[in-house]
Amino acid sequence: MPVIEVSRIEEVTRAALARHGAGEAAARLVAKAVAEAESYGNRICGLYYLESYCVQLGTGRVLGDVVPEVTRPRPGMVRVDARFGFAQVAFDAGLPEAIAAARENGVAALAVGHAHTCTALGFFTRQIAEAGLIGYGATNATPIVAPPGGKRRVIGTNPMAFSVPGRRGGVALHLDQSTSAVALGKITMAKAAGESIPEGWAVDAEGRPTTDPDAALKGALVSSGGAKGWGIGLMVELLAAGLTGSLASVDVAPLKAPEGPHHDLGQYYLLIDPGAEGGAFFDRLEQVAEVIASDPGARMPGQGKEAMAEVDVPDAVWAQTLELAG
Amino acid sequence: MPVIEVSRIEEVTRAALARHGAGEAAARLVAKAVAEAESYGNRICGLYYLESYCVQLGTGRVLGDVVPEVTRPRPGMVRVDARFGFAQVAFDAGLPEAIAAARENGVAALAVGHAHTCTALGFFTRQIAEAGLIGYGATNATPIVAPPGGKRRVIGTNPMAFSVPGRRGGVALHLDQSTSAVALGKITMAKAAGESIPEGWAVDAEGRPTTDPDAALKGALVSSGGAKGWGIGLMVELLAAGLTGSLASVDVAPLKAPEGPHHDLGQYYLLIDPGAEGGAFFDRLEQVAEVIASDPGARMPGQGKEAMAEVDVPDAVWAQTLELAG
Numbered sequence: 128m129p130v131i132e133v134s135r136i137e138e139v140t141r142a143a144l145a146r147h148g149a150g151e152a153a154a155r156l157v158a159k160a161v162a163e164a165e166s167y168g169n170r171i172c173g174l175y176y177l178e179s180y181c182v183q184l185g186t187g188r189v190l191g192d193v194v195p196e197v198t199r200p201r202p203g204m205v206r207v208d209a210r211f212g213f214a215q216v217a218f219d220a221g222l223p224e225a226i227a228a229a230r231e232n233g234v235a236a237l238a239v240g241h242a243h244t245c246t247a248l249g250f251f252t253r254q255i256a257e258a259g260l261i262g263y264g265a266t267n268a269t270p271i272v273a274p275p276g277g278k279r280r281v282i283g284t285n286p287m288a289f290s291v292p293g294r295r296g297g298v299a300l301h302l303d304q305s306t307s308a309v310a311l312g313k314i315t316m317a318k319a320a321g322e323s324i325p326e327g328w329a330v331d332a333e334g335r336p337t338t339d340p341d342a343a344l345k346g347a348l349v350s351s352g353g354a355k356g357w358g359i360g361l362m363v364e365l366l367a368a369g370l371t372g373s374l375a376s377v378d379v380a381p382l383k384a385p386e387g388p389h390h391d392l393g394q395y396y397l398l399i400d401p402g403a404e405g406g407a408f409f410d411r412l413e414q415v416a417e418v419i420a421s422d423p424g425a426r427m428p429g430q431g432k433e434a435m436a437e438v439d440v441p442d443a444v445w446a447q448t449l450e451l452a453g
Numbered sequence: 454m455p456v457i458e459v460s461r462i463e464e465v466t467r468a469a470l471a472r473h474g475a476g477e478a479a480a481r482l483v484a485k486a487v488a489e490a491e492s493y494g495n496r497i498c499g500l501y502y503l504e505s506y507c508v509q510l511g512t513g514r515v516l517g518d519v520v521p522e523v524t525r526p527r528p529g530m531v532r533v534d535a536r537f538g539f540a541q542v543a544f545d546a547g548l549p550e551a552i553a554a555a556r557e558n559g560v561a562a563l564a565v566g567h568a569h570t571c572t573a574l575g576f577f578t579r580q581i582a583e584a585g586l587i588g589y590g591a592t593n594a595t596p597i598v599a600p601p602g603g604k605r606r607v608i609g610t611n612p613m614a615f616s617v618p619g620r621r622g623g624v625a626l627h628l629d630q631s632t633s634a635v636a637l638g639k640i641t642m643a644k645a646a647g648e649s650i651p652e653g654w655a656v657d658a659e660g661r662p663t664t665d666p667d668a669a670l671k672g673a674l675v676s677s678g679g680a681k682g683w684g685i686g687l688m689v690e691l692l693a694a695g696l697t698g699s700l701a702s703v704d705v706a707p708l709k710a711p712e713g714p715h716h717d718l719g720q721y722y723l724l725i726d727p728g729a730e731g732g733a734f735f736d737r738l739e740q741v742a743e744v745i746a747s748d749p750g751a752r753m754p755g756q757g758k759e760a761m762a763e764v765d766v767p768d769a770v771w772a773q774t775l776e777l778a779g
Binding site: 200201202203204231232233234235236261263273274275276277278279281282289291300302304305306308334351352353354355356357358359361362364365368369370371372375377397399400401407408409411412414415418419421422423424425426427428 | 526527528529530557558559560561562587589599600601602603604605607608615617626628630632634660677678680681682683684685687688690691694695696697698701703723725726727733734735737738740741744745747748749750751752753754
């Protein structure tokens with residue numbers, strides 16, 4: 128497995144996207160997101176997605192050179208119509224006004240609609256925290272999670288992310304997690320390895336708990352923590368799809384298929400100004416961090432996960448990346 | 454077990470609170486909250502709390518006749534200093550301005566600080582939904598949950614609630630849940646019954662998973678869904694304690710102890726105007742509700758839980774209530 132500099136990953140990814148029709152902003156911002164995912168060891172949201180981006184630029188599932196439409200229907204609310212382009216471009220277009228809105232109002236929403244998959248949601252909330260604001264994010268996905276007691280795939284893995292700035296800058300707490308018990312990849316990996324899966328991950332096509340990965344793939348995932356995660360997944364669904372006017376997860380086509388309709392996904396963010404509270408917020412943040420630090424084995428979410436300057440990339444993935452870049 | 458009309462529960466609770474020193478607003482609003490909890494079968498947050506309210510009115514742990522201080526430091530942010538009084542009184546004082554702020558700005562925060570325990574958080578977010586807004590709520594509590602891999606009690610059961618209005622009024626979706634795997638009461642009940650507890654509920658004093666309720670009571674609860682629930686519990690902590698300037702959970706004294714410091718808890722709410730999105734929000738809400746309704750055994754959170762007009766109350770609890778009311 129070759130060790131590749133993250134800056135090189137970004138450069139080659141950018142070239143690959145540009146070669147397949149992405150405009151300047153799309154190539155630059157999506158490459159940044161891919162490189163950042165790799166730098167945090169998040170392979171699923173890194174180079175593994177690049178081929179589908181390039182193929183879908185060709186088939187028109189994602190539009191690589193549209194200009195997002197930013198509006199501000201209310202003082203605390205910034206809306207971005209991604210116009211079926213990349214989520215990173217739409218977010219970037221709306222972020223400055225959303226930051227200004229949060230500083231003026233204490234809290235603001237940034238609702239991105241009709242976007243391509245945003246892949247790693249934490250990429251976006253981290254930017255909010257780096258601007259000194261608390262960032263919450265929610266996005267929907269293809270349908271894969273069944274309700275407790277049910278068997279239909281109603282919502283996606285519907286992740287949420289939450290990033291908190293430190294008193295003197297940086298990101299003091301960061302989480303980016305699906306609301307399902309596990310990612311679908313864990314089931315496909317168990318199947319490939321010929322292993323069974325633990326109870327509590329999935330149900331079969333009849334809604335019965337299963338430990339058979341094959342039956343799970345014909346059935347559905349379940350929510351993290353059962354009914355509690357189901358509630359949070361639905362909350363994410365209503366924020367991400369409902370408040371942006373994008374598709375409900377049940378209507379979203381498989382994300383990586385070469386052909387098909389636009390993803391038409393929503394990403395909903397809340398930006399909260401901790402400064403509106405004086406120093407109390409940071410006092411509590413640091414107090415909680417200290418208590419956690421005093422407990423061996425425990426850590427703040429996101430702590431100890433620094434961005435790496437170079438990462439291992441599987442041979443086949445790197446060869447494909449270079450090929451995509453021409 | 455006598456069957457008691459909820460209106461009678463409210464009346465007697467109000468009398469009990471007034472008799473123990475609660476002012477008019479506190480007696481009326483806390484009685485409403487107690488009656489509503491009972492009407493939804495939520496006994497833990499109903500009459501079981503009344504004795505501690507009355508006792509603590511006497512000892513000064515809660516101040517029964519303070520006027521909360523409402524300020525609006527930013528257009529989208531309403532703060533209420535509960536001044537160590539009841540959470541219900543503080544929320545009621547800030548709600549009208551927070552609703553107006555959400556309508557004007559698209560989104561607004563209502564941060565209630567230095568309050569007594571709010572008991573059922575859903576009591577508050579339901580009011581937000583009944584006003585036609587999406588309501589999210591978070592509150593902290595006494596320390597009882599340890600981090601994954603740790604053993605210290607860092608945060609409380611730290612509940613969150615989320616209530617969504619229907620297109621034509623009412624509450625279409627409602628959830629109110631702790632971020633811990635279970636409530637502490639499930640451990641104490643298992644202990645009383647001489648039963649073991651399932652793995653995944655608690656750890657012992659050394660941070661090891663345990664099925665022994667005794668060891669769990671000397672240890673800590675764990676978060677729902679492990680690391681994912683831990684992240685959400687911390688998010689609740691930072692919103693509820695940090696953004697309101699109230700105590701971190703580690704510093705909160707046992708809620709029902711007769712003597713001791715003020716609870717000094719925080720409740721943080723977000724109010725989001727779905728109308729700012731035109732009808733799209735309700736289209737998605739109804740679509741998701743229909744898909745769930747088509748799946749036998751599945752339901753929307755909060756669905757099928759109508760308020761009851763009369764409820765069973767254990768003899769001892771009702772006798773105590775009547776005694777408290779004199």
